[in-house]
Amino acid sequence: MSEQTPAVLVLEDGTTLRGRSYGATGQTLGEAVFCTGMTGYQETLTDPSYHRQIVVQTAPQIGNTGWNDEDDESARIWVAGYVVRDPARVPSNWRSTRPLDEALAAQGVVGISGVDTRALTRHLRERGAMRAGIFSGEAITGDLVAKVKASPAMVGADLAGEVTTKETVVVPADGEARYRVAALDLGIKSNTPRMMAARGIETHILPSTASIDDVLAIEPDGVFLSNGPGDPATQHHAIALTEEVLRRQLPLFGICFGNQILGRALGLDTYKLRYGHRGINIPVIDTATGRVAITAQNHGFALAGEPGTRFDTPFGDAVVSHYCPNDGCVEGVRAVDVPAFSVQYHPEAAAGPHDAALLFDEFTGLMNRSS
Numbered sequence: 001m002s003e004q005t006p007a008v009l010v011l012e013d014g015t016t017l018r019g020r021s022y023g024a025t026g027q028t029l030g031e032a033v034f035c036t037g038m039t040g041y042q043e044t045l046t047d048p049s050y051h052r053q054i055v056v057q058t059a060p061q062i063g064n065t066g067w068n069d070e071d072d073e074s075a076r077i078w079v080a081g082y083v084v085r086d087p088a089r090v091p092s093n094w095r096s097t098r099p100l101d102e103a104l105a106a107q108g109v110v111g112i113s114g115v116d117t118r119a120l121t122r123h124l125r126e127r128g129a130m131r132a133g134i135f136s137g138e139a140i141t142g143d144l145v146a147k148v149k150a151s152p153a154m155v156g157a158d159l160a161g162e163v164t165t166k167e168t169v170v171v172p173a174d175g176e177a178r179y180r181v182a183a184l185d186l187g188i189k190s191n192t193p194r195m196m197a198a199r200g201i202e203t204h205i206l207p208s209t210a211s212i213d214d215v216l217a218i219e220p221d222g223v224f225l226s227n228g229p230g231d232p233a234t235q236h237h238a239i240a241l242t243e244e245v246l247r248r249q250l251p252l253f254g255i256c257f258g259n260q261i262l263g264r265a266l267g268l269d270t271y272k273l274r275y276g277h278r279g280i281n282i283p284v285i286d287t288a289t290g291r292v293a294i295t296a297q298n299h300g301f302a303l304a305g306e307p308g309t310r311f312d313t314p315f316g317d318a319v320v321s322h323y324c325p326n327d328g329c330v331e332g333v334r335a336v337d338v339p340a341f342s343v344q345y346h347p348e349a350a351a352g353p354h355d356a357a358l359l360f361d362e363f364t365g366l367m368n369r370s371s
């Protein structure tokens with residue numbers, strides 16, 4: 001259909017915004033969330049953590065650098081839908097192989113353009129992330145709000161099984177392998193094993209259902225818990241596996257979903273944030289040093305805890321190691337008596353910033369000490 005095909009974005013509170021079809025035409029449902037990254041839309045769209053979410057880009061112009069064959073964070077686009085204000089008419093970049101709307105259409109991803117994304121973001125900020133639908137062309141029919149309300153909520157959503165690898169994939173180290181890591185794939189991004197490889201780590205990416213025996217079978221120097229979509233409270237298997245890893249004192253590092261899972265294994269609770277953190281300029285403070293890192297983030301849930309405090313766990317003491325000065329949200333935990341730590345933000349962020357990349361070196365440091 002043409003670029004003039006009408007489209008509507010409908011929120012579960014009845015808010016309706018009109019625009020034009022962008023990408024595929026049809027119908028899609030998901031949780032409406034906003035992302036404040038000015039760059040990196042290809043990495044955002046292909047990040048499995050966005051599965052079942054309709055992403056609203058606050059940057060007004062999207063698609064200027066087209067779509068390339070190198071920046072995908074996984075094998076496909078995962079967002080449920082895409083909301084932009086002013087799409088590029090002509091992409092321009094030396095790596096671009098096709099326009100963004102063509103990539104969306106080719107993968108059947110329904111989007112809408114011409115939306116006042118600033119007003120929409122203010123609305124989601126006040127009312128909170130909520131269920132939404134994009135309907136375009138012939139799909140604009142019937143009671144659209146009722147269709148949105150009939151869709152599943154993000155609280156209680158167990159989605160890791162829908163994005164994980166079916167079989168173990170081994171990503172070799174660059175040069176000689178100095179460490180072997182078992183990475184539990186709950187929605188891992190391609191740049192994670194790349195960052196590991198650059199540090200001499202051979203990464204074995206295991207399905208989300210992997211058992212402790214599967215992990216031990218590869219004789220790992222360390223275990224990694226990836227990012228991923230859905231509600232961390234549903235991840236009973238990953239949490240139990242993490243407890244086994246902690247019990248054996250294997251070095252462990254977690255990112256985002258992995259942080260929530262380590263935190264839960266250490267006895268903390270998780271809760272849903274009103275609208276979450278999604279962007280690439282979010283400050284984080286390390287409570288041990290007071291140092292600030294500017295970070296990439298993409299999360300709607302968080303660990304409940306008091307920044308800087310030590311707490312008891314079944315594995316000895318642990319500390320809430322990082323927080324976000326914008327809202328006080330927990331951004332990291334660290335065990336004191338066993339070699340395990342995790343962060344809520346993304347040291348592997350390919351579109352940057354790279355302030356937190358050193359955390360991968362911290363992980364190799366942990367593996368070094370325990371070998």
Ligand SMILES: NC(=O)CC[C@H](N)C(=O)O
Pocket residue numbers: 049226227228229230231232255256257258298299300301302
């Ligand atoms: N990027 C992630 O790993 C997201 C974790 C979790 N699904 C959340 O929204 O909080």
